[in-house]
Amino acid sequence: MRIELxxxxxxxxxxxxxxTNAAWLGQQIAALGLMVSRHLVVSDGAVIKDAIAEAAGRSDVVLVSGGLGPTNDDLTRESLAELLGLPLELxxxxxxxxEAYFAKRNKVMVSSNLKQAMVPRGAVVLDNPFGTAPGLYFPxxxxxxxxxxxxxFLMPGPPRELKPMMETLVExxxxxxxxxxxSRAIRYFKVTGLGESDIVxxxxxxxxxxxxxxxxxxxxxxxxDVRLSGQPGPVEAGTxxxxxxxxxxxxxxDRRLMEEVVVQELAKRGQWLATAESCTGGFLANRITDVSGASRVYGHGFITYANEAKTKHVGVPSELLEQHGAVSEPVARAMAEGALKASGADHALSLTGIAGPTGGSEDKPVGTVFIGLASKDAETRxxxxxxxxxxxxxKLLASxxxxxxLRRRLFGLRLG
Structure with missing residues (x-):
């Protein structure tokens, strides 16, 4: 099946x-065991008609996003109706x-919105509870x-409207x-700690x-991401x-990110995590709290950028800082253990390093980072x-x- 966007x-x-719609749609279609053969982006207005005609001439399925609004340059439905010779009907x-959508928001529906209620004869309406632009399917x-x-398939452009329509109606x-x-299968493996050449x-x-x-x-x-696709037998052999x-x-x-895997595993175990960050300045905390449900596992995050903060908030001895410097194994260890103690969590991660571009030395060049993991029932690493x-x-690679x-400790894997 040849599909174009x-x-x-x-x-x-x-x-x-x-x-972002193109990337997301490509992933959704790939999960069906299919593949987008071509993707085209065009401006608003009459050019959409030519784009649809070009795609239709070589495709089994054409998915169009955008151009279903009430303005005079939203011409997607009108363009396809004209191409197929279909009259528009209210x-x-x-x-x-x-009318209900606008009334619920205490707004007056203007006459231009009625344009969105015009449907080419024979097209199937795809309901859009999250906006004013319904989708349309043309058999x-x-x-x-x-x-x-x-x-x-014509779908609205805003992702908050397109995604549920794609998942519940189009797929x-x-x-x-x-x-x-x-019969076609596709399998994704999200791999970390190895470069592409290592995987190859x-x-x-x-x-x-x-x-x-x-x-x-x-x-x-x-x-x-390593992607395997083909008939189920070869995909299973590759897996x-x-x-x-x-x-x-x-x-x-299943394409989950690292932070999703960690947060969900902690939640499954009923365990809590704390963080103490210096060089990453809260970036690790941000990744964790980007995951829905993080409040069940993450209670304390210490941003200890200055040496004084390391001592005050997570109890790093000042003499340790003086003797070894902030970017060192002993300080990373003390930060993790101090965060664990101060928070009462089950695990604590610490990061201290030199993000650059200045501040490095011969012994500790820019890019050096020490990462600590302290846990209640395991040795600090x-x-x-x-x-x-x-x-x-x-910041991204350090976090x-x-x-x-932490993932490796939770799943009983070698800690590097």
């Missing part, structure tokens, strides 16, 4: 808005939804007059369009030897290879790492390593 909006082309159900038979055999329809007997060295030749298996990588900051040779470097197989480069990259240290 068309995203509309001047803001996407100007760079004012990052096109849909009383949508009109009622619009392939509506395109036969143009010599096409293409299904069209089930896409599954139903798959030919009988079609460990598994690529073995995976390439599996007939019918398609291998792909997506390099991210802090981890690498066994990845599990054997990447083993404890695999964070998740401190590791030294080196992440030279930009400050934001340093990733800290979370991985």
């Amino acid at each position: 068309v995203n509309t909006g001047d803001e996407l082309l100007l760079g004012d808005t990052i096109n 849909n009383e159900g949508i009109k009622t939804h619009l 392939a038979e509506l395109s036969h007059s143009r010599g096409w055999d293409t299904h069209f 089930p329809k896409l599954r139903s369009l798959l030919p009988d007997g079609a 060295e460990r598994v690529e030749k073995k995976l390439e030897a599996v007939p019918g298996l398609i291998l792909g990588y997506c390099i991210r900051q802090g981890d690498v 066994a290879i990845v599990n054997e040779h990447l083993s404890d470097h695999i964070i998740s197989t 401190v590791i030294k790492a080196f992440f030279p480069g930009m400050r934001d990259r340093f 990733q390593t800290a979370l991985d240290l």
